Amino acid sequence: MNTQGKVTINQLPTGVPGLDEIVGGGLPEFSFNIIAGAPGSGKTTLAHQFVFANVTPERPALYFTVLGESAIKMLRYQQQYTFFDPAKLPDSIRFINLSQVVLEQDLGAVLEEITREVTNANPAVVIVDSFRTMVRKPQSDMELQTFIQRLALFLASWQATTFLIGEYAEDELRDNPIFTVADGLFWLRQTVERNSIVRKLQIIKLRGQDSVPGLHTFRITDAGVQAFSRTFGLTARKRVPPSGRRLSFGIPELDRMLDGGVREGDSVLIAGSSGTGKSVLATQFIAEGIRQGEPGIVAVFEERPQAYAERATSLGLDLETPQKEGKLTILYLRPLDLSVDETMHSILDAVQKIGAKRLVIDSLAGFEMALSPGFRADFRESLYRMIFALTGIGVTILSTVEVDESFTEFPFSTYSISFLTDDILRLRYVSIEGQLRKIMVVIKMRGGNHAKDIREYEITSEGVVILGKRLANYQGLISGIPVRSDRPDSTEKPSLDTGIEHKT
Amino acid sequence: MTIPPEMRDLAHRLLAFEAAADKTSEPAMSAPLRVYEKLRQSLCALAGVAAFQSIAFSALTQAKSEAPDLWAVRIAADGSLEGLGEFETQPDEFEPQPGSGKEQAGDGGIILIDHVLGLLLIFLGQAITINLLRNAWPGAFFDDRNAGNGRES
Numbered sequence: 001m002n003t004q005g006k007v008t009i010n011q012l013p014t015g016v017p018g019l020d021e022i023v024g025g026g027l028p029e030f031s032f033n034i035i036a037g038a039p040g041s042g043k044t045t046l047a048h049q050f051v052f053a054n055v056t057p058e059r060p061a062l063y064f065t066v067l068g069e070s071a072i073k074m075l076r077y078q079q080q081y082t083f084f085d086p087a088k089l090p091d092s093i094r095f096i097n098l099s100q101v102v103l104e105q106d107l108g109a110v111l112e113e114i115t116r117e118v119t120n121a122n123p124a125v126v127i128v129d130s131f132r133t134m135v136r137k138p139q140s141d142m143e144l145q146t147f148i149q150r151l152a153l154f155l156a157s158w159q160a161t162t163f164l165i166g167e168y169a170e171d172e173l174r175d176n177p178i179f180t181v182a183d184g185l186f187w188l189r190q191t192v193e194r195n196s197i198v199r200k201l202q203i204i205k206l207r208g209q210d211s212v213p214g215l216h217t218f219r220i221t222d223a224g225v226q227a228f229s230r231t232f233g234l235t236a237r238k239r240v241p242p243s244g245r246r247l248s249f250g251i252p253e254l255d256r257m258l259d260g261g262v263r264e265g266d267s268v269l270i271a272g273s274s275g276t277g278k279s280v281l282a283t284q285f286i287a288e289g290i291r292q293g294e295p296g297i298v299a300v301f302e303e304r305p306q307a308y309a310e311r312a313t314s315l316g317l318d319l320e321t322p323q324k325e326g327k328l329t330i331l332y333l334r335p336l337d338l339s340v341d342e343t344m345h346s347i348l349d350a351v352q353k354i355g356a357k358r359l360v361i362d363s364l365a366g367f368e369m370a371l372s373p374g375f376r377a378d379f380r381e382s383l384y385r386m387i388f389a390l391t392g393i394g395v396t397i398l399s400t401v402e403v404d405e406s407f408t409e410f411p412f413s414t415y416s417i418s419f420l421t422d423d424i425l426r427l428r429y430v431s432i433e434g435q436l437r438k439i440m441v442v443i444k445m446r447g448g449n450h451a452k453d454i455r456e457y458e459i460t461s462e463g464v465v466i467l468g469k470r471l472a473n474y475q476g477l478i479s480g481i482p483v484r485s486d487r488p489d490s491t492e493k494p495s496l497d498t499g500i501e502h503k504t
Numbered sequence: 505m506t507i508p509p510e511m512r513d514l515a516h517r518l519l520a521f522e523a524a525a526d527k528t529s530e531p532a533m534s535a536p537l538r539v540y541e542k543l544r545q546s547l548c549a550l551a552g553v554a555a556f557q558s559i560a561f562s563a564l565t566q567a568k569s570e571a572p573d574l575w576a577v578r579i580a581a582d583g584s585l586e587g588l589g590e591f592e593t594q595p596d597e598f599e600p601q602p603g604s605g606k607e608q609a610g611d612g613g614i615i616l617i618d619h620v621l622g623l624l625l626i627f628l629g630q631a632i633t634i635n636l637l638r639n640a641w642p643g644a645f646f647d648d649r650n651a652g653n654g655r656e657s
Contacts, residue, residue: 093550
């Protein structure tokens with residue numbers, strides 16, 4: 001009992017990676033929960049993970065099966081998961097088949113049988129799989145409600161944490177009394193979108209504590225169910241206030257255009273068409289960070305890490321050594337059916353593992369294409385959450401995005417994501433004197449000055465090299481088809497934009 | 505179903521273990537019946553009567569094709585055996601007979617236990633099967649790495 005005399009509700013580990021964070025730390029002890037969802041959505045596996053995470057020979061689990069998967073088959077399949085610990089059998093888990101009493105008798109007899117088994121075993125965890133099957137026989141609403149309430153009361157008084165598993169449809173939520181009685185309601189959804197399976201879970205209700213609202217992606221692997229919180233596990237993490245420190249690209253002229261470099265904790269977007277050097281700039285950014293003792297992550301979607309590192313070598317940048325020294329991780333994220341949340345999870349794991357200060361996402365287009373079609377619709381929203389979460393802990397993110405080269409407009413990206421970024425650097429081709437040259441301009445730098453100059457640059461064996469002068473003697477550079485004016489090339493230093501936007 | 509040699513060996517050892525116990529007490533049941541009964545109780549406690557009964561029924565059906573002397577044996581509703589009591593195999597008959605390849609007449613009990621263990625191995629895997637045996641025979645030692653190495657402690 002705490003100092004205010006309130007009941008302390010212990011939280012039990014769910015045994016499902018990522019789910020504890022979603023349910024607010026763990027599952028309330030002695031709670032009466034429902035796992036609902038379609039067949040194959042992972043209900044039984046989730047229940048088993050909870051069981052294996054919490055039972056002991058002294059406080060075992062009772063797993064009541066009813067007309068569904070037999071205990072033998074369940075054991076045969078569930079033991080394929082890595083969470084399944086055979087050492088916990090038979091002392092800590094017992095399976096009881098209630099099919100006969102369900103088929104031949106009424107709910108009163110079912111309750112009596114459960115009561116007898118629970119009284120004998122004193123379990124910490126009780127699972128009924130499937131509860132839906134148990135109450136399938138016609139009975140009055142009152143009879144069903146009475147049964148559920150007596151069952152819930154009995155199991156709580158025996159200090160058992162309970163899961164009832166059932167194949168429920170969402171339109172039953174309003175009328176079925178089981179949902180009223182339950183303390184916790186976990187809904188597992190599984191949909192097919194084009195050729196991909198999209199799995200999401202929702203905590204519709206959880207008495208006694210806050211859970212993270214919304215739909216959370218989950219995946220079933222050989223490790224069982226793994227959930228990916230929409231908040232990426234960073235809810236409780238304190239946001240790091242902006243340091244104001246400038247991070248160098250390792251390209252002095254560009255740093256000057258950025259008034260000293262990118263502000264630490266900013267989200268930078270480099271937009272340009274194919275071949276303009278977005279990845280080269282990104283590589284130089286990450287390499288310069290490593291040179292300055294700032295570990296980095298590169299998430300690549302369009303080429304293999306080895307190829308990425310080899311391309312850096314051709315620019316005189318060594319990405320092999322820092323990888324071996326644990327200062328750099330190049331993540332290749334191209335599995336099928338990837339969700340943003342899973343990608344984020346991989347990136348966050350890598351960030352936390354090496355204490356990364358710089359992150360490159362190369363590219364957003366590749367990122368989007370790597371996602372399951374069902375997740376692409378949420379791409380911008382997910383990207384927002386990702387950037388917010390990562391910059392909030394002080395990571396500086398540089399994303400590249402390919403834009404279609406147009407000679408009538410000057411788009412920053414095809415994603416309408418400029419609002420997500422603090423700084424935008426635009427690269428493009430221009431036609432000058434019979435040559436296709438490259439120019440760059442800083443479009444935006446939230447919370448800081450930046451140069452207004454349009455600068456020509458080249459990609460050499462040393463990376464991006466900004467040529468000496470701003471192109472003052474051309475009009476209409478951003479159109480890509482400039483017109484030469486009589487004004488000579490400027491020899492002035494880059495001028496800084498006087499307008500300062502404040503970071504919000 | 506082909507019974508792995510190590511399961512057959514384990515069945516012999518369990519029977520020998522129970523037969524040895526015969527010498528220190530007045531057994532009310534034959535050794536095969538006692539081995540079967542312990543397996544029944546152990547698996548029923550873990551997975552329920554229905555689970556054991558289905559395995560026992562399958563094991564008996566397969567064993568009958570190899571041991572005609574099991575023709576009168578039946579599985580009761582609670583999974584117990586009816587009709588195996590008349591087996592009067594002597595303890596030393598349960599010693600493994602490597603290379604013999606065929607069980608002798610009157611070895612129906614051993615064959616049945618072989619099949620029960622074989623099915624447990626198929627459905628539950630070695631780790632859980634060994635745990636069940638450890639539970640049922642706390643005085644015996646079973647090596648996880650090789651079920652055939654089960655031996656008395």
